[in-house]
Structures are given as C-alpha cells and as structure tokens.
Amino acid sequence: MGLTLMEGNEAISWGAMAAGCNFFAGYPITPATTIYNTMLNLLPPQGGVCLQGEDEIASIGFCLGAAMSGMKTMTATSGPGISLYSEQISFAIGSEIPIVIVDVQRLGPSTGSATKGADGDIQFLQWSNTGGLPVIVLAPVDVKDCYLLTMQAFNLAEQYRCPVFIAANKEVSMTRETIDLDGLNLPQKIDRRTAAVDQSFLPFGVQDGELVPDFLPIGGDRLVRQTSSTHGADGYITTAPDQIAKMQQRLDDKLKKNISAFTYYDEYLVSGADTLVIAYGVTARAAMTAVKRVQQSKTKASLLILKTLWPVPEQLILEKAAPYQRVVMAEMNLGQYVRELQRLLTDKKIDFLGQMDGELIKPGQIQEVIQNG
C-alpha cells in the first residue's frame, strides 16, 4: 500500500478507466476541464477515443452515437454545459442509451462563478429532461468516492441503459487529496446484456421478467434502430397509446423498482442522539466533523450521508430517520434536496442550513444548527 495524491477529477478519470470506459468527449469548462485533460492522456494510447467537441451539444452527441455502437462513454461538464446537454439527456433517457455524465457543479445561476463550488444543480439533474422520467444521480464526498462512484456509474449505465450522473462539486473535483488506491474495494465490472444470437431481436424489446431491453450495437450483423421519437419495441415511431404507456411506465419502473440495488450511503451513528444530520457531497465532511464535536455533549446527533440522490432512496431515508425526532439538512444551495426530506419525513422537525456564497459550509455552522436549531 501507499498513498497517491490525486484531485477528484483525476480520480473520476481513473475510475472511468477501471470501469472500462473507452470513449470520452467533452468541451473544456472550469471546473471540469481536468477530467478531459486526464482522459486525453489515458484513452488514446490505449486505443480508446477522446474527442473535444465544438460545443457541449456535440460532445454528448458523439458519446450517444458511440454508445449505440457499443462503446462505454463518458462526458464531463459544469452548469452551463449541463444546460446545453439537456436535450441530449432527454434523448438518452427516452431511447435508453448508456452514458456517464459528470457535472462538476460550480456556483450558478448561469455562467456564475467558474471557480466557486456549489450543489446548485441537484434538482436540475433530475428534472432537466423533458418527460420528467427518473435518472440516477450519485454524489461523491471525496476523492475516493470520485473513483468508486464513477465505476458504479458505468455499471449502472450498462445495467439499466440510461444516463448516470456524477454530481461532483468544484470543492471535491479540484481538491487534491491522498487516496489509498490499493485499499479500494472495487466493484465487479458489469457490461450491458446483449441479445442472444438464437433469439429474435427488437431494439426496445424486453424479455419476460426484465425491465431493460437487450442491447445490440449499431454495425453488427443484425440491424439496429435508434430513435429519439416515441417508439415501440421495434424502434419505429408509434402513436398507439397502450404501447406508449407501456414504454413510459417501464422507463419509470426500471430505475424506481431497482433503487435498493444502488442505494449508496454512509452513516455515523451516535448512541443517545435524537437528531439525524443528513448531508451529501462535500458538505457531508463538515457534517462529520460537526457530529463528532457534539458527540460528548447533551445534544448528540448521528449522520446519514446520501451518495445516491436520485431516484430518491425513500426507503433508506424513512428507515434511517425513524429513530430520530429531528433532522438537520445542510447543502450548498438555498434548499433543494431538503424538499425531498420534507416530502418524506412529514412527522419530523426538519431544520435546514443552506448556503450559496461560493464558500464551504463550515462544521461550526452545522454544529450551531444541531445545538440551537
């Protein structure tokens, strides 16, 4: 073992490589650029492809074309770019194209502050698609998560044929940290399930008991149709309400019904605590310090760190919050994910701490809310 010094964006890139990523396209944007830089170093010498698109729309478009040709693809951007991605995100959701999309969040709105962190895109990532279908969003807390959750993101994109977001933050992505790479507990690499040679194939046909269509690449012996239009199992446009309803329901079900398989979280339990702090991303680190500081005091608190943000891991949140009277939520925006807690935990007192000034939320601020509400 030994420690490696790496920034979050480098860890995302190495995690992508470990997951089998062989195609990256991006458009430079602070604070995501170092992912592109790293992928450009890593991919081409290994026979992979790394492209710089003329804009963000092209970059994700390259990825969607390559993904349908069988490649494992990733793109990375920040707020202004994720806005431009949104039409292509809707396409990837509705047409079941596997892709990992990294959003290194910076302070918005709009071009905002290129070098200031925030978690201001948390609701946007879920709701930026036309149609309002679920997406998977994973939020790394540190450099280790950047590596591991990116690997998980690839596996989930492959398994569920959908875009998977890494909701990073400048404060994690551009912070260099030590990481014990050899000590990581790496997940098994998962590839998309392909249609069996001896079975009939429809591009969006789903086997009995399955919620995800088998994949065949564009360019294989059997013809593949991909379309952004509302389609039936054969990949042709359809106007039949029963077919449309079935498809939409399946797109909803395939993630929501499987959420327990990818509910990632950490917790720090303190006996005698009547408050549960819930946090995600870089703010979870300040929350950890705050919870430890009050551990010996009268107002003790436990901590739940959510790493899967969307679909909302409702069962986990309900179960973990059950023993507590009060929940404290801290996040680097003016109140986004707390809405999900308010929706779920109707019988709890919920105290919220939000901040949007380009600075980290400090442990002392969270401690203050734990102790004084």
Next chain:
Amino acid sequence: MDSLLNSNRPPVFCPGCSHEQVLHALDKALMGMGLAAKDVVIVSDIGCSGLFDTFFNTHAFHGLHGRALTYATGIKMARPDLKVIVTMGDGGLGIGGAHVLSSCRRNIDLTLLVLNNFNYGMTGGQCSSTTPQDAQVGSGFLNKLEKPLDICQVAGAAGAPYVARISTYDKELVEGLESAIAFDGFSLVDIWGICPGRYTRRNKITPKNIENDLAKLPDLGAYKISNAREEYGRAYRQEAAKLLPSGKPVRIETSCIAPQPGRLEVVVLGSAGQRIITAGELLCLAGAAAGCHAAQKSDYPITVMRGHSVSDIILSDTEIEYTGIGNPAVVIALAPEGVNRRKKMLTYLSPQTLVIKASGVELPPCQASIIEVDFKAEKIKSQDWALVALAVLAQQNTVLTMDMLKAALQLRFNAGQYETAIAMVEKAVVSLCRK
C-alpha cells in the same frame, strides 16, 4: 444486389416531394456500390429528411434537430468500417451550423446529404437559412431581411474536401451520390429540390429554374485540391499509435516521521509565478511520505501570469473531513496579492500560528509569531521563495521535516531538477541560519 429500402415501410412523402426521388436515388447508389444493409448507417435529422432512416432497412439512428452529425461522428469513430450517411434538410443546416462547420474542418469520413428545399416543410413553410429573399414563405417579411446561405462555399471555406451541388432532377444524381459516398473523407452534397406541400404554393420553382440557378453559382472544384488531406479517423489512430501509455498513479510509501500529530493547516499566500501551487503540492507529498493524509486547494484568477496565487494545505494523521481552513498552524506570506486575498483570516490568527513572511510584505496586525525572511538579500529568485520557505519551516520542525521535504522533492521532480532544488534549498538554509 437487392434494394435496401424497407419493404414494410414504403415512403410516405407528400405527392411530388423531391425527397422521395432522392430516397430512390440513394438506394440505387448504395446498391450500385454493392453495400449490404449491415454495413450502412443512416443517421437522419429532424424534419422531412428525418424520415429517411425509417424508409431504409439498414442500421438507423434518428436524433435531435441539427445534431445528426454529432451522432454520426461518434458512430464513425467507434466503427470506422461502417458507411455512415447523414440526411439533413436546410433546417438542420441552420440549427446545427456549428456541427456542419466542424465536420468540414474535421474531415471525418461521413456523407452529408442536404435535402435543400428552401423552407421548413414540416412546420408550415417558414424560412430557413437557404430561403431566397424574394420568396413568399410562412415567416412573413422576415426572410426578406436575411441573405440565404450557399452552404457549399461555406463548407469549402471550412475545409470540406468534397463539396457538390446537384439538382434532384439531375440525371446524374445516382452517380453524384455514389461518388460522394465513396469519397474517403467528409463529403457534402447540397441537393436542391421542390417542396410541393409548402413552397411551391406561393413560389414559382421548377426543375428548370433549379438547373438555371445552380449553373450561376461559383464552381467548387478547387476545394477538392485545396482541402485534400488525410481522413480524420485514420489520422487520429495514427497519432494515437505514437503515444506511450501513461504510467500508473504513483504510490507513496511511508519513509519519514511527521514532526507533529493531529491536523495541521498551512496557507501559502503569493502571486502568480511564485510556484505557490507547486509548493502546496510538495507539502502534500511530504505529508504522504510521512504516512499522513493530505489535501490541497488552490485559488488563482482565471487569467494567468498575474494576480494572486493561494494554496490551502491540510496534513493530518487521521482522515481529513472538512477541507476548509479554520485555524492555520502556518501561514507563508510571499506577496501582497495573496495577503490581500486572505486579509480577514490573517487578523484572526492565534498566537500559536507561525507566519513565515517575505521582507517587504505587509500583514494586518495579528497575534501570530512571525519569522521574516529577506529573500532578495539572499539573491533568491521570486519563483523559489515558496520552496525556500518550506525549507525554513522544515528547519523549525514544524509541519514537516527536512527528510519529508527531500522525499517530496524526489517524488515531484526528475533527478536533475531534484539536485538543483536540493542544492538551492541547502545553500539558502545555511545562509539564513547564519543570520
């Protein structure tokens, strides 16, 4: 060779639509070239040209408006062996202009067929980027105010090595398409035709008019020579093959002992060019060499070579939680730009904080103990002040030791750079200690 048209999905264009003639011409071209369905991908844009993928029984990809070339580029980079044909109208040309220009510049082996009928047929005949100024279209007077685009001249200027204009009604359309598809690189064919559903209702346009108008336009032959070059995908793979794989991330083994336990925060305040971020990295590497966790954040303007440069470093024998600076053990102040950036923090420093300050740098009043170093008097270059400050810190056995600093230098620099750095550091430290 059999037709590649989809026998289950016969074309359903408006009666008299030029698109249908292009569809059959494309099928004949593909048959003539002996291409099998599995070797062809039709990538279609939005609008009436977006129906092409449905009417062919080949691989098909239909996506968002104006973006067809982006998907096609991804497909071709993933599968260089496929024939990738993009169908797009004059609408897609306008909305996806950046992708058209970039495809021309890139010269990736795609064929772009522009089914140019001078208006947006599907949405009611509004003006497009190719609508003549004197045409009557569904956009009121707006098209009078904008000059139509000759995409062929634009594409040639953008570097497309194969650019051609042709009428839908030209007897040589099939040959024209074959030659574009066979071309090894990006080919664009601007195919003029009639939209009977919308355009011809209020505008006089006939195959003869089209032929006459095409004949008046500048010749395009020169682009084939001036823009001739290696196809992008092949050039990409040739360049990539020359690259050496990047090494694995370095593992830093523990070789030293840290002088203090716990969490230690260091802030380095300087200006651009003072290698502040390198100093921060060295401190992290030094920490790692002592088995400590380390974290570094840097703050500098988006423009480089002037302004502040600040680095926040945390070393800790336990996992680092909060990565912000609360109570620094050490502040290294080397330039007013950096000091101004953290003025507020400096006023709150505790008496336990050690400040290493370059002579001439003013600090706000604070309680910290201060070591002043006259780098200029020692003839140390500004770019080396941060490194020497780390050596001064190591002399104090605060945060890091000289062994840790040496280990960091060894990790960060090659042998030659390392020797130079060590010599410079040792000379400076000896000289400073004498005073």
